[in-house]
Amino acid sequence: MLRRRVAPQLPSLLARLNPDPWTEPFWRATREHRLVAPRCTACGAFRMPPTPFCWQCRTQAVDWVELSGRGTVFTFNVTRQALVPFLRGAVPYVVAVIELEGAPGVRLISNVIDVDPALVKIGMPVRVAWDDIDDNVTIPRFVPADGANA
Amino acid sequence: MSIKNSAAVVGVGSTPYYRRGESWPQTTMELACKAILAAVEDAGLRVDDIDGFALYSMPLDVSLLAQTLGIPEVRFSSTLTGGGGGAAGSVGLAAAAIHGGMAECVVSFLTLQQAKRRFGAAFALKQSDSDKGGGAYAPPHMPEMDFAAPSGLVGPGQMFGLLAQRHMHLYGTKREHFAEVAISTRANAIRRPSSLMREPLTLDEYMTARMIADPLCLYDFCLETDGAVAVITTSAERAKDLRQRPVHVLGSAHGGAGRWGQAIMWMNMPEEYFASSGHRPVAKRLYEMAGVGPSDIDVALLYDHFTPMVLMQLEDYGFCEIGESGRFVAEGNIRWPNGSLPVNTHGGNLSEAYIIGMTHIREAVEQLRGTAINQVQGAELALVTGGPASIPVSGLILRR
Numbered sequence: 001m002l003r004r005r006v007a008p009q010l011p012s013l014l015a016r017l018n019p020d021p022w023t024e025p026f027w028r029a030t031r032e033h034r035l036v037a038p039r040c041t042a043c044g045a046f047r048m049p050p051t052p053f054c055w056q057c058r059t060q061a062v063d064w065v066e067l068s069g070r071g072t073v074f075t076f077n078v079t080r081q082a083l084v085p086f087l088r089g090a091v092p093y094v095v096a097v098i099e100l101e102g103a104p105g106v107r108l109i110s111n112v113i114d115v116d117p118a119l120v121k122i123g124m125p126v127r128v129a130w131d132d133i134d135d136n137v138t139i140p141r142f143v144p145a146d147g148a149n150a
Numbered sequence: 151m152s153i154k155n156s157a158a159v160v161g162v163g164s165t166p167y168y169r170r171g172e173s174w175p176q177t178t179m180e181l182a183c184k185a186i187l188a189a190v191e192d193a194g195l196r197v198d199d200i201d202g203f204a205l206y207s208m209p210l211d212v213s214l215l216a217q218t219l220g221i222p223e224v225r226f227s228s229t230l231t232g233g234g235g236g237a238a239g240s241v242g243l244a245a246a247a248i249h250g251g252m253a254e255c256v257v258s259f260l261t262l263q264q265a266k267r268r269f270g271a272a273f274a275l276k277q278s279d280s281d282k283g284g285g286a287y288a289p290p291h292m293p294e295m296d297f298a299a300p301s302g303l304v305g306p307g308q309m310f311g312l313l314a315q316r317h318m319h320l321y322g323t324k325r326e327h328f329a330e331v332a333i334s335t336r337a338n339a340i341r342r343p344s345s346l347m348r349e350p351l352t353l354d355e356y357m358t359a360r361m362i363a364d365p366l367c368l369y370d371f372c373l374e375t376d377g378a379v380a381v382i383t384t385s386a387e388r389a390k391d392l393r394q395r396p397v398h399v400l401g402s403a404h405g406g407a408g409r410w411g412q413a414i415m416w417m418n419m420p421e422e423y424f425a426s427s428g429h430r431p432v433a434k435r436l437y438e439m440a441g442v443g444p445s446d447i448d449v450a451l452l453y454d455h456f457t458p459m460v461l462m463q464l465e466d467y468g469f470c471e472i473g474e475s476g477r478f479v480a481e482g483n484i485r486w487p488n489g490s491l492p493v494n495t496h497g498g499n500l501s502e503a504y505i506i507g508m509t510h511i512r513e514a515v516e517q518l519r520g521t522a523i524n525q526v527q528g529a530e531l532a533l534v535t536g537g538p539a540s541i542p543v544s545g546l547i548l549r550r
Contacts, residue, residue: 010300010301010302011302014299014300014301014302014304015299015300017296018292018293018295018296019293019296020293022293023293023294023296023297027296048297048418049293049294049296049297049416055408055409074316075312075313075315075316075319075424076312076315077308077311077312077315077363077364077365077366078361078363078364079302079308079362079363079364080360080361080362080363080364081360081361081362081363083270083271083304083305083307083308083362084271084304087302087304090302092364093302095301095302095303095308095312095363096301097312097417105418106418107417107418108297109297109298109301109303109417110301111301111302117364122315122316122319139300
């Protein structure tokens with residue numbers, strides 16, 4: 001597997017993970033470039049970030065469902081001013097909330113990268129791009145799915 | 151049984167307001183004590199009368215405060231969970247303590263000094279290489295934060311920008327509508343000596359200002375300031391004999407939907423109320439307790455950390471339909487003195503000072519005493535809200 005940073009402008013300092021037993025399977029999967037989400041074994045509700053109980057039926061057990069990696073932009077901002085000094089080299093960047101295909105009702109906070117920020121729109125189709133921070137941590141980012149402006 | 155009419159705000163006190171960091175070398179404790187002593191004096195009480203603290207956003211440790219001021223006996227000490235969402239609700243908490251017989255003279259206050267930490271990056275895990283901690287609300291590295299921080303989402307302005315963008319998409323809300331909140335609030339601030347922003351703001355200046363977290367620009371963000379404000383709540387009975395005309399607690403509520411939850415740090419709220427302030431259930435309960443509705447409110451002090459959140463609160467408190475707040479403000483409704491609902495007559499967090507919502511409570515009291523600088527003539531009912539954020543959010547209705 002080719003490991004590389006696809007969003008090197010976003011500091012690795014932000015991606016120091018502190019998983020717990022419930023979130024760790026998500027991050028283990030991203031390291032293998034697989035996007036997964038936990039689905040309640042009883043009622044089928046997805047929950048993100050992963051939590052120890054289903055918010056709908058309070059069941060604990062989950063199936064980790066592998067997703068297509070496609071999604072749509074639910075909302076976004078274009079961050080143009082660095083709010084902390086170590087983000088000075090990152091601006092402008094697009095923070096986006098992504099609805100994930102195959103996991104209705106849950107969203108992932110991420111970025112849309114490799115795009116002119118002026119072209120990002122709500123409803124825009126995107127697909128995952130894997131940002132390998134180091135040997136242990138991989139963060140899912142998103143790029144336009146149709147290749148426009150990519 | 152409720153707290154309705156059981157308690158009254160009888161004293162308000164404040165330090166001057168300072169630009170970020172400029173209150174130094176006063177300490178936050180010193181600022182807090184100055185505001186509390188001013189509120190005691192305003193009420194015609196003595197420090198020895200204080201027996202309770204009803205707080206929010208954990209301004210400082212009550213044990214240290216009580217020993218510093220020599221409070222004879224603390225009988226109630228409680229803080230709403232969460233942050234600025236609880237501002238208005240702290241007075242409701244005070245009323246609950248009084249109504250429940252646990253204390254009689256309860257202080258709510260906030261003291262703030264942003265010399266080292268900036269709330270503009272409140273959720274940053276680490277603000278500089280020498281900073282061992284993080285933003286003021288930075289949690290001790292919770293697993294949930296792994297799902298937000300890597301994207302570079304570190305400041306509340308970015309987070310609320312995500313809600314604002316969705317509101318624009320759903321309802322056609324425009325930057326001009328955000329501008330009306332900023333400009334009308336500035337117009338109110340200009341007349342107040344306590345305000346830090348006293349130059350008029352034009353639409354052209356707004357539209358050409360630098361974008362920080364697009365769609366939000368510089369003037370959509372509140373100030374970062376220092377200072378302290380305190381209010382004293384006591385029983386309606388005792389309030390009759392004090393120095394000021396009592397301002398009665400008609401109702402207060404805090405909380406919100408569980409699935410609003412962490413809201414801006416989570417972004418998985420149900421779509422039905424994603425582009426909202428999170429206040430809808432609180433507003434409903436507040437009006438029910440107070441026995442009044444939106445048309446009865448004479449002046450609204452709506453927590454304005456970011457302009458779009460004022461719009462969403464106008465909707466959630468029923469001053470207009472959901473999605474109609476842009477049109478509502480464009481028609482001049484929130485302007486003082488001639489709008490149908492003057493909003494943030496003190497200049498708000500946006501233009502007077504940001505003391506995490508306490509200035510809104512202070513202004514409500516002044517409006518209902520009839521001593522406000524931008525007085526709404528004949529004001530009888532004032533609505534005060536805490537900051538749209540994670541739950542609990544809160545509301546308060548005061549009456550003359």
